[in-house]
Amino acid sequence: GQNIDQPTEMTATEGAIVQINCTYQTSGFNGLFWYQQHAGEAPTFLSYNVLDGLEEKGRFSSFLSRSKGYSYLLLKELQMKDSASYLCAVRDLDQAGTALIFGKGTTLSVSS
Amino acid sequence: GAGVSQSPSNKVTEKGKDVELRCDPISGHTALYWYRQSLGQGLEFLIYFQGNSAPDKSGLPSDRFSAERTGGSVSTLTIQRTQQEDSAVYLCASSLVGVWGDRSSYNEQFFGPGTRLTVL
Numbered sequence: 001g002q003n004i005d006q007p008t009e010m011t012a013t014e015g016a017i018v019q020i021n022c023t024y025q026t027s028g029f030n031g032l033f034w035y036q037q038h039a040g041e042a043p044t045f046l047s048y049n050v051l052d053g054l055e056e057k058g059r060f061s062s063f064l065s066r067s068k069g070y071s072y073l074l075l076k077e078l079q080m081k082d083s084a085s086y087l088c089a090v091r092d093l094d095q096a097g098t099a100l101i102f103g104k105g106t107t108l109s110v111s112s
Numbered sequence: 113g114a115g116v117s118q119s120p121s122n123k124v125t126e127k128g129k130d131v132e133l134r135c136d137p138i139s140g141h142t143a144l145y146w147y148r149q150s151l152g153q154g155l156e157f158l159i160y161f162q163g164n165s166a167p168d169k170s171g172l173p174s175d176r177f178s179a180e181r182t183g184g185s186v187s188t189l190t191i192q193r194t195q196q197e198d199s200a201v202y203l204c205a206s207s208l209v210g211v212w213g214d215r216s217s218y219n220e221q222f223f224g225p226g227t228r229l230t231v232l
Contacts, residue, residue, distance in 0.1 A: 042223035099145055102155040
């Protein structure tokens with residue numbers, strides 16, 4: 001079966017660094033995605049990892065360890081606009097095509 | 113360029129009525145996905161279309177749900193005899209390539225704004 005776990009909520013202050021963890025269990029792993037979703041809006045793509053290691057993109061970085069079934073999204077120099085839900089999603093070749101299995105999302109609140 | 117569009121943006125219906133939700137994917141994208149997002153829940157996969165192949169309906173929650181994709185482009189999700197538990201945001205996504213087992217591309221999915229369905 002498939003299972004994606006991430007914290008429900010996190011809080012942080014402007015300028016800080018926050019790490020959002022995601023653990024997964026899948027039978028046919030083929031990549032892990034992070035999406036950002038502001039309230040009432042569509043999810044937007046942030047990052048993709050298929051090999052172990054760290055992918056850096058500006059203030060955001062994503063890490064993957066396939067052997068541990070673990071990923072994290074690292075947000076640096078937090079801004080108020082980073083307040084959103086962060087969705088961890090896994091592509092599982094044993095599921096339909098390239099459809100994604102999503103976690104329930106982590107709601108991040110950034111305060112001044 | 114134009115992104116994924118969905119209509120209507122909001123739909124309120126009475127229990128037992130049928131509803132149709134529409135999705136226009138990004139031009140040229142061969143893969144199209146429907147997801148459902150209920151309050152406090154993650155996105156739930158419903159159905160997947162790849163080109164002209166038969167869709168994979170493994171995520172549809174009941175036989176009241178069906179979907180079509182005409183001409184490999186526009187898709188319609190139909191919910192018959194709606195129930196209150198069908199209330200959710202229905203999201204459509206498309207990607208450039210959706211070949212099963214393709215490891216050469218990460219096939220980023222682009223999401224539409226969703227249709228918020230409320231069943232009274």
